[in-house]
Amino acid sequence: MKYSIIPAAALVMLSGCASIMTSDVQTIQVTTNTGKAVEVSADGNKSDTPGSIQIVRDGQDKVIRTTATGCAAETPVKKSVTPAFFGNIILGGLLGSTTDASTGKMWDYADSVEIQCNN
Secondary structure (H helix, E strand, O other): OHHHHHHHHHHHHHOOOHHHHOOOEEEEEEEEOOOOOOEEEEOOEEEEOOEEEEEEOOOOOEEEEOOOOOEOOEEEEOEEEOHHHHHHHHHHHHHHHHHHHHHOOOEEEOOEEEEOEOO
16 A cells, blocks of 8 residues: 555645746757857847757747748747646646646757758
C-alpha cells in the first residue's frame, strides 16, 4: 500500500497549473537557412540572427518578421499544448484548465525557427 502512495504523491507534487509552472515569456532561437545575418522582430522585440528573441506566452499565433532582402518577410512560429496543462486538467479540473487557457500559458512555442532566404 505505501509503495503505491509514494508515486501518487510524487505525481501530485510534480504536476501543477501551467500558469504557475511556465514563464510569461519564451526565448526562441532564430537562424536563417543560409547562415545570413538578418535583423528579426517579434512581439515588439528585435534581435539579429543567429540569435534568440523573446516572445510573450499568451496563446496568440506568433510570427518572426524580417525586412532583409531575399528572405521570407514572415515566418510563423509553431505552437503546441504544454504538458503541464494536461496534468492540470486531471488535478485542477475545469477551474485550473480554464485559467491556463485564458492566460495563454497552456501553449509552448517552438524552441527554434529557421527563416528561409535565397542564396
